[in-house]
Amino acid sequence: MRSIKFELTIYLSLGIVFIIGLLSFLSYHSAEDELGELYDANMEHLASAMIENFAGNAAPEQNFISGLRKSKLHGEQDYLIQIKQNNQIIYQSHRGVFAAKTDKSGLFTQWLDHKRWRIFILSQEGLTCVVAQDYKLRQRTIRDVAIKLIIPQLLVVPFLIILTLLIIQKTFKPLTVMSEEMAKRNVDELNLFHENNQPKELIPIIRSLNVWMKNANAFITLRKRFISDAAHELRTPVTALRLQLSSLSHANQKELQDRLPRVFDSLTRMERLVEQLLILSKVEPDGRPGSVSKVDLNALIVRVLNDLRSIYIAKRLDVGMTYSEDIHIFGVADEIEILFNNLLVNAINYSPEDGLINIQIRSQHHAIEIEIEDSGPGIHPEDIHKVFERFYRAQSNKPSGSGLGLSIAQEIAQKHHAEIILINKQPKSTGLIVKVIFNTSLEST
Template sequence: MTSLRRRLLLWLLPATFLAGVLASAGTYWGSLDELNDLLNDQMRVIARQAQVDDDGKLSLAGRDGKKHVSKGDEADRVLLQVWRGQAIQFTTDPASPLPAPLHPGFADIIADGQTWHTFVSQSGDTLIRVAQARQARWEALAAIAVHLFWPVLSLLPLLALFLWFGIGYGLRPLRQIASGLARRNASNMERIDTAALPGEVKPLVEALNDLLLRLDRSFTMQKHFIADAAHELRTPIMGLSIQAQLLLRASSAAERESIQTQIQTGTTRLAHLAEQLLTLARLAPETEGASVSIVDLSALARSVVTDRARIAEANQIDLGLVSTETVTVEGSGDNLRILLNNLVDNAIRYAGPRASVDVVVRRNGETAVLEVSDNGPGIPEADRSRVWERFYRSSAHTASGSGLGLSIVKRIAEQHRATVSLDAGPDSKGLTVRLCFYLPPSQQ
């Protein structure tokens, strides 16, 4: 399992270590010039304090004015020499291989494979040289670098410990959220309180609250759907059971034929109801959306009218298509076919014998319009707001139906971001179901 704490630690520790190294390096390079200037100043002071008497003895003047004689056999990291012409008069290191100085001032001399940093001051015909090996300077700088780097390295374990517990403390709200979510179930979709949460965690919790709200709605709709479906299926199943019992008790062929006809009708109705329920479940908001493509509404309407022509003829319905141009929209061809099939089937079922049903496809500015109109009894205005509900059937209609057709139409319209409305049919008779699809910019 990937640990967020371990991942943060693996990022923060190297970053902190690198920052400490960079800070040490910056301090080192910044102090390098200061140290060079300091050592150069020391060399000037030593050269100025050195004095040579007539006997060739070297003495150094202290702050108290007294002269301190340096023994010629003493060796130090700072080399002091006195030259007259090409002859050396005094040196603190007789084994040093430095040649005679040529002029006063600072200079770097390579002797016997070693670089010396020198300063020469002149007093009459006497040249006093102060020299220091470059290697000695670099050793001093290396010692400074170690002193700068060692605190960073030694504090790394302590820093890791603080980061480990600090990250754990910072991640405590996530553990509290996880504990709260573990107590949730289908019956408890209470929101998570965000008042005391850090600002960085609030977007995550708000997204979780939104998810909980959508799940609560989905579960509620599912419960209602199951309850309504069970109620609607109970009646036709009970009717089939009763008809089957009556068929066993039938005393004549005519009675048996009548009961068989009723069983066939009930079976057809039950199959239609089951198909509508499955379609509605497949179109639920939480289910995965269908693939989107360019759909020719005119061709789709022509195909649906052709398929429903025989059913319309059997019900003495004049079914026709009114389309003068090709109109295309973006959407799911399969779902739009289900939508139009339901509209046409409803119109055929409820319009009544010798009625006419027209399917209209047209363009209206920036929208594509799909209409299904009939001149039947229509739907009273008082019921038009409720017919979108599942299993609702208007009391004005005597034809049998599942009450799911318009619910399916509305669900598919919502998936296609289309508006759907109910109006009176031609000559203020019957019903017109109108859907308006917004055209993409390329088709406007």
């Protein structure tokens, strides 16, 4: 599993090692150059001092020579010094022959007797001074000094890495605290996170979590209400059915013939209720989304009417439909079919025999309007805004339904950016007008 904290630690540690390593490398070479120049300057100073001391004197002062030997840098090996006059050696600091070429002056590096030497030659006042230094020993000394200079830089690397770990740990602490608080929450306690005193980078995460928890709370509340309402609504028909079946055990043939139709009616209502509950669980806003496609409303409503044909023919209803060409929306076809099925079933159930149902489909500016007009008793004004509540049954002398049809239709309409409007006809006539208005400027494609 990936860890941002671990990756950040690795990347920052590598960055620290790289930067300190680069600085140490540059410091080493800079110190090496500076020490080399210092040694060269020391050789030049030594040669100049020797020339001054020997000029006009047959023999140098011994105290001066001893002082020169004691004046070398810390860790520096002895210099080889040779003074010539008229190509004759008049002074040599070490025993043995040191045959340096004196035909050129200045600083240079030269191989003598299989050894590499750093040499400075100064010719002045008839004297030639040769100052030589073992190049290998010189470089070793320079390297030792340079390493001592960069060791503190290298030793600070572990402390910088530890400091980086502590800073990362402290920086991620608010996220760790939030994670622990989130783990303590359960479905019954989804309190929102506070944005106060939180790092700016965490605010978008906190807001997203709060939105999620609001939706989760709404969904959980919806589910609890759904289960509670379903249990309450199913208890009554189940109890009635049990009592009816219990009474049948002592009934005679005539009573059986009278009561069995009522038992079947109860079973039919219960079946309808269960079917509507299952549909409601699927079409709720927080339910699993269906497949969105282009829906031809003309063809869909014709299909619904064909499915309900036997019902409205049995009541001798006159069902008419007026539609426009090329009326379509984008949505879940199965859900939209359920919406119009429920609305048309209500219109059929509440229309009297030999009644009239008119359906009109109109296309308006950024909207499509479907109007269903029946010849039923209409809805009491007090019930207009309540009929969309679950299990609410309007005041009517008709047999009660499940109380879910309009609630399901409303859920589907909201998912498809649509609005359902109920309008009672004028007082001089009966009936209800149901308008479904789809806002085509908001629909998802």
